[in-house]
Amino acid sequence: MRNGSIAKLRSAIARVRHCRESQGRRYPAGLRRRIVAHVVAERSRGVSIRSTAATLALSYPTLLGWLQAEPNGFRSVALKTTEPVPEGQVLRLVTAQGHRVEGLTCEDAAFLLRSLA
Numbered sequence: 001m002r003n004g005s006i007a008k009l010r011s012a013i014a015r016v017r018h019c020r021e022s023q024g025r026r027y028p029a030g031l032r033r034r035i036v037a038h039v040v041a042e043r044s045r046g047v048s049i050r051s052t053a054a055t056l057a058l059s060y061p062t063l064l065g066w067l068q069a070e071p072n073g074f075r076s077v078a079l080k081t082t083e084p085v086p087e088g089q090v091l092r093l094v095t096a097q098g099h100r101v102e103g104l105t106c107e108d109a110a111f112l113l114r115s116l117a
Contacts, residue, residue, distance in 0.1 A: 009038060009056055036070045039063060 012031050027035075035056065042052045053063045091104040093112060101112065 005038065006055060009035060013056060013058065032066050033070065035063070036066050039067060 009031075012034075013027070016027050016031065035058070038056075039049060039052050043049065049063060049067070050060050053060045056063075090102070091106065091109045093101045093104060093109055104112070
């Protein structure tokens with residue numbers, strides 16, 4: 001099923017390219033939303049955005065821009081519920097993209113997570 005949806009997206013992208021051979025072509029909003037949903041699903045499986053862009057034959061900057069523009073495209077955060085953090089213990093934040101921020105206090109981590117939302 002996944003390969004079928006990739007083939008459909010690639011076909012739709014190719015149709016847009018065929019119809020608009022000039023620079024700065026516009027992709028329909030519906031197609032962009034489908035592509036963003038696909039990228040979000042791939043990210044949940046651990047596939048990188050660059051890899052997905054290459055699979056769909058889209059440029060990474062274009063895809064990244066679409067993700068950032070969509071309200072539900074690029075802001076998911078997964079929180080783990082554990083025991084309360086002891087006073088003075090430092091925390092580590094690891095994003096889905098692999099970025100790491102270490103040495104955070106509880107307040108710093110809360111501020112950072114709120115700013116990402």
